[in-house]
Amino acid sequence: MPSVPGVNHLRAVNAFEKAGFSILRQGKHITMSDGEHIITIPRANPINAYTMATIIKGSGLTIEEFQEML
Numbered sequence: 562m563p564s565v566p567g568v569n570h571l572r573a574v575n576a577f578e579k580a581g582f583s584i585l586r587q588g589k590h591i592t593m594s595d596g597e598h599i600i601t602i603p604r605a606n607p608i609n610a611y612t613m614a615t616i617i618k619g620s621g622l623t624i625e626e627f628q629e630m631l
Contacts, residue, residue, distance in 0.1 A: 565614045565624055567607030568631065573616070574602060576630040580622060597621065 568576075574584070574591055577600065582593040591602045600620050603612065617627045 565610050565617065565628075567610050568613055569606050570602055570604050570608055572631055573608060573613065576627060577602075577620065579630045580620070580626070582620070595620075 570591065574593070577593050578584075580595070582595045582598075582600070585592045585594050585599070589604060591604065593600050593602065598619060598621050600616050602608070602616060608616075614624065617624055620627075
């Protein structure tokens with residue numbers, strides 16, 4: 562599995578929006594959905610690389626696809 566660098570939460574949200582996700586709600590975490598997958602992004606700068614890898618996996622994207630959208 563390729564490594565994922567720590568990513569700013571705003572860059573992650575923008576990348577997931579490019580992938581078709583939209584924001585459902587915001588608070589200490591941002592919840593997004595594409596109609597099929599629901600993901601939760603913490604407001605952390607940067608998001609831990611292991612946490613980011615788990616979020617990407619839960620979104621149905623590959624790490625390579627996500628990195629292209631950054």
